[in-house]
Amino acid sequence: xxxxxxxxxxxxxxxxxxxxxxxxxxxxxxxxxxxxxxxxxxxxxxxxxxxxxxxxxxxxxxxxxxxxxxxxxxxxxxxxxxx
Numbered sequence: 001x002x003x004x005x006x007x008x009x010x011x012x013x014x015x016x017x018x019x020x021x022x023x024x025x026x027x028x029x030x031x032x033x034x035x036x037x038x039x040x041x042x043x044x045x046x047x048x049x050x051x052x053x054x055x056x057x058x059x060x061x062x063x064x065x066x067x068x069x070x071x072x073x074x075x076x077x078x079x080x081x082x083x
Contacts, residue, residue, distance in 0.1 A: 006045055015043045022046025023053070054079050 003009075007017045016038060020031035028046060035042045050064060051057030054076045057068070068076055 010043045010045075014040055016040040017043050017045060019045045019047060022048035 007019060010017045016036055018031045018035060021027040028044075031044050031046075035044075049058060051060065056072070057063045057076065
């Protein structure tokens with residue numbers, strides 16, 4: 001479901017919008033710490049990639065509702081350790 005342009009939609013409701021890379025915790029923390037207190041509500045849009053960092057999950061829609069099992073869990077954990 002396409003929600004673009006999401007930031008513009010929030011701004012149309014008077015929100016202060018900050019975007020960050022949601023798969024990068026340093027980016028998320030920086031977005032939170034950089035929020036402005038200007039009398040407007042803040043919205044953070046964390047742009048993410050589903051399954052980021054796991055080769056057999058990233059970018060594959062079937063993993064939106066599928067749960068890894070057995071060896072898949074071990075492989076996923078190993079791939080995430082290497083990042």
